[in-house]
Amino acid sequence: MPPMTTAQTLALAPETAASLHPADLAALLSRRPAEAGWAIMSTLPLTRRAEAFGYLDPALQLGMARAAPPRDFAALVTAMDADERADLWARLGPEAQEALLPALAAAEREDIRRLAAYPAGTAGAVMTSEYAVLRGELTARDAIETLRGQAHSKETIHVAYVLSPQRRLLGTVTLEDLVLAPAGRLVEALMRRDPPTVHAQDKAEEAARAIARYDLPAIPVINGGEMMVGIITADDAMDVAEAEATDDFHKAGGSNSLGVSMLNATVGLLYRKRISWLVVLVFANLFSGAGIAAFEDVIAANVALVFFLPLLIDSGGNAGSQSATLMVRALATGEARMGDWARMLRREVTVAALLGLTMAGAVSLLGLVRGGPEIAVVVALTMVCVVLVGSVIGLSLPFLLSRLKVDPATASAPLITSIADASGVLIYFGIASALLVNPTT
Helix, strand or coil, rough: CCCCCHHHHCCHHHHHHHHCCCCHHHHHHHCCCHHHHHHCCCCCHHHHHHHHHHHHHHHHHHHHHHCCCCCHHHHHHHCCHHHHHHHHHCCCCCCHHHHHHCCCHHHHHHHHHHHHHCCCCCCHHHCEECCCCCCCCCEEHHHHHHHHHHHHHHHHHEEEECCCCCCCEEEEEEHHHHCCCCCCEHHHHEEEEEECEEEECHHHHHHHHHHHHCCCCCCCCCCCCCEEEEEEEHHHHHHHHHHHHHHHHHHHHCCCCCCHHHHHHHHHHHHHHHHHHHHHHHHHHHHHHHHHHHCHHHHHCHHHHHHHHHHHHHHHHHHHHHHCCCCCHHHHHHCCHHHHHHHHHHHHHHHHHHHHHHHHHHHHHHHHHCCCCHHHHHHHHHHHHHHHHHHHHHHHHHHHHHHHCCHHHHHHHHHHHHHHHHHHHHHHHHHHHCCCCCCCC
16 A cells, blocks of 8 residues: 555544545545444545545455444445445345345346346446446437436446346447537437447356457446346456456465455465465475475585585476466467467567577576586586476466366466476476486496
């Protein structure tokens, strides 16, 4: 979180809390217990309270839900945006849901049920049903008046959606188009036909990518019957992209997603999210130890080899991690697809060979100093091989995981490094055994 301003450091009197931006207020509340946070929130006007509540960490939202009087919390939920309301509903336990439901108006109850019915991670789960609708036969003047009447209850009126009587999407029209058009011009003459859409069952990340690709303030969501059911706005798409990037970073570091902010994570939660991968990697690293044990005679006859072992093994792991990071990102953004593997493999082999040769030239000089010409040849050949093998593993593993319907981000740096380490040990001492000494003699 950025450094707090002077205003933020003041005691949170009602007038101070009301003067803060909702995001800044939420950042301050995240440092307080839920009960204290609700005491501050309850001093705000309802609309401001709902805005600030939407910025809170999910764990703190649930804490405030338990701390708030049921009637006050129901009023807050009613004032929230539809998509945030549905997200909160999905996090509440059955008892809290049962207690909240009767306090909501029928429209909010139906909206929650409909939005919460979509599986987590889909476009339907992050969309909002609060979008502006116009009829094609309206004039520009009448359309502006219609939007003025809808503005207070819609997520945005910058883009309005023209629907048929069966709620099929006919086109979109922007507020700018309406303002600049002659007053008597019909909406159907101004609208953009066949706009980009996403299906409710599509992944939320696909919707976020579509918004970025077409530079849209919002993208309409349609169901299996081609009827419009909601929109995903650019700010919600940013939240989706941030959550996906955070999840990928956690996986790349060899841990599971926390689900809460790092500041609010408990010791037990951090332990549970990190221990599984660490235990798996402990056993994976046994292969490296077994490889070293298999070449004890080679090592005993050429002790200088030990000096270069960390350098060579780490180089293979680093090259693999670089390659995997690039590929995971390319797969996540749609830049690369399964059919691109062979083409990218050919290019990666060329790049890895060039990298390996460059690094081999540098390490061979150390080999000459530490062990003489024979050692220099061994470490140079090994450097080329381990960089090649590490890069190929780093490139291929994300593709393999995608084929197995596993998140490519699971090809984390620790996993790549462990595989490259074991491979590097076998390559290093295999080359040394062939060029330096025959253990059977």
